[in-house]
Amino acid sequence: MLYRECGNFKDTYAKDMAIFPIPFDRWGLGVMLFLAFVVIPLTANNYWISSIMIPFYCFSLAALGLNFLTGYAGQVSIGHAAFMAVGAYGSLNLYTRFQLPLLLSIPGGGIIAAAVGTIFGIPSLRIKGFYLAVSTLAAQFIIEWLLTHWKWVSGGVFGTIEVPDLYVFGWLLDTPVKKYYLVLCIMVLLVVFGKNLVRGQLGRNWMAIRDMDVAAEIIGVSLFRYKLIAFAISAFYAGIAGAMVTMAYYGAANIEEFNLVLSFHLLGMIIIGGMGTVLGSFFGAGFMVLLPIFINQTLLVFLERVPSDLRANSEAIVFGGLIVFFLIVEPYGMARLWRTIKDKMRLWPFPY
Numbered sequence: 001m002l003y004r005e006c007g008n009f010k011d012t013y014a015k016d017m018a019i020f021p022i023p024f025d026r027w028g029l030g031v032m033l034f035l036a037f038v039v040i041p042l043t044a045n046n047y048w049i050s051s052i053m054i055p056f057y058c059f060s061l062a063a064l065g066l067n068f069l070t071g072y073a074g075q076v077s078i079g080h081a082a083f084m085a086v087g088a089y090g091s092l093n094l095y096t097r098f099q100l101p102l103l104l105s106i107p108g109g110g111i112i113a114a115a116v117g118t119i120f121g122i123p124s125l126r127i128k129g130f131y132l133a134v135s136t137l138a139a140q141f142i143i144e145w146l147l148t149h150w151k152w153v154s155g156g157v158f159g160t161i162e163v164p165d166l167y168v169f170g171w172l173l174d175t176p177v178k179k180y181y182l183v184l185c186i187m188v189l190l191v192v193f194g195k196n197l198v199r200g201q202l203g204r205n206w207m208a209i210r211d212m213d214v215a216a217e218i219i220g221v222s223l224f225r226y227k228l229i230a231f232a233i234s235a236f237y238a239g240i241a242g243a244m245v246t247m248a249y250y251g252a253a254n255i256e257e258f259n260l261v262l263s264f265h266l267l268g269m270i271i272i273g274g275m276g277t278v279l280g281s282f283f284g285a286g287f288m289v290l291l292p293i294f295i296n297q298t299l300l301v302f303l304e305r306v307p308s309d310l311r312a313n314s315e316a317i318v319f320g321g322l323i324v325f326f327l328i329v330e331p332y333g334m335a336r337l338w339r340t341i342k343d344k345m346r347l348w349p350f351p352y
Helices: 023-043 046-072 080-096 102-125 130-149 176-199 201-211 213-218 223-250 260-273 278-301 308-312 314-329 333-347
Strands: 160-162 252-254
Touching: 023 046, 023 176, 046 080, 046 176, 046 201, 046 223, 046 260, 046 278, 080 102, 080 130, 080 160, 080 223, 080 252, 080 260, 102 130, 102 223, 130 260, 176 201, 176 223, 176 278, 201 213, 201 223, 213 223, 223 252, 260 278, 260 314, 260 333, 278 314, 278 333
Parallel strands: none
Antiparallel strands: 160 252
8 A cells, every 4th residue: 555646746846757756666766775885785795796786787777778779769779789898998098098087987988989879870860670770780890890900999809908906086996895886876877867868858859759750850850860869878878888897897808798699688688678668777687697697506406407508508598588578478578567566556455
């Protein structure tokens, strides 16, 4: 009986436009923030913080950027990992070569990725659907080739740039917990910004383009402007995610970490989590981070009965099967399931 709109009076415009109008949602958000900022750093071990939570936050941010482009604006992209690579190398070069502070290098890498994403988003003004997906696939290969052969940026073919010591206002980030707080704070700020972004005029224009671009152009929505903005913001989020996952998780920038497989994984995250929703990005990223652990632990029980070739490809099999399952059964992903549960909670225990 706690999850109710009855009695929740809105007597100001601010209350009417609140992100979480129901008090129970605000309490739930407060609990999650308390868990993220207090409970997890105090109770989780270094493995869970550095190998589970940090990549979860980073890939959630990358999936959110892809969701802006594909879920909200309707522009298919299968080269998103390349923009993460641009952000990773850009931020590291700004931090090491140009000696910029860390808190400026990370958004700097995002800005560089946004500029590159805008360039590769220009074909979306003429093509869409499958043909746009192929053009973004070309972006993946072009960026990979440039980064592996441009020695000034990456150190040469398959060059790896080691991440130096990270300092924030003179404070050395030498433990997983300190890096965890850095990633968490940046992620929270960008998620709040992105949530307000899609609730405003920009988000409504994106959804109009996604639903019917011809009708959107007739009513005055500039396809040229808003499609390029979608590519820029999406690449910006991917660039920051790539910078953070490189500095806080990988420990080195290597183009092999941002290959085509990661692009498909990011696309699978928003399909499983839910396209066109902010929460779906977190559902999909959490699912993809925890899925390999669950599969490996399950296969350990049946280690002698499962063939070796099946064990080696089990993650890909389950991942592909889940994508097909959600596309057929629930195209809007896990976020839609969560929304259905909340709608039931509003009516429970009454059937009407």
